Amino acid sequence: MSHRSRLCSLVIDCHVDDLGPATEFWSRTLGKKIASVDQDGDGKYAELETAPDEPMILLQKVDHASRVHLDIETDDLEAEAERLEALGAKRIAFVHERWWVMEAPTGHRFCIVRRQREKFGPHLNEWPD
Template sequence: MHHSRLSNIVIDCEVDDLAAAAEFWSRALGKPIVTTDQDGDGKYAELATAADEPQILLQKVEHPSRVHLDIETDDIEAEVRRLEALGARRVTFRERWWVMQAPTGHRFCVVRRQREAFGPHLNEWPE
């Protein structure tokens, strides 16, 4: 048995200034900025969300800007296999997560648990 849920809405930004992008999206969505440099490498910014909402991250990228979803899980390999059975395919492994592609062509990521508390809106999947 493993668990998963929608955890992040990631706004991929092909920009030089991630702080300016965070300022725009903060104002547009009415969500305060938590940080404009989450990991100290200039690649991620985070907007504040409630515990029962997905996190909103901005990611500095070198491909055209788009939005993608992250699915968090307590068993990355089991969740990837479950999604493959639904028709998704693995694209690439990045440090600690899988980039996947849905049958519709949309890219999304399968990531480790993102918040200390895993609950609400949790799905439970048999192996």
């Protein structure tokens, strides 16, 4: 048995009242068109256009300090969480029963999420369970 995972997203956490100006800034800064200014209809997520073989670039409206975090997509959340715990990461929270917030031994927070694009794509790692 094995599971797969890969770097999926760079998430720009924005401590702002309105995500629109932040989305415009990062779009122009990175030279990426805006794919969605309100991904879920709640004003909390925006997305910039990226090629299928690039990580997604998301902007997230947050209550904590602004920062950037990584998302790792996987076809098995539990197996990936266990693999990363064995490397020294800690589980912090299971959010909306959809993704794990983890903390690296360095103190950096990142997320393990379900597969985000229809096709898993290149740069995929396969891990024995």
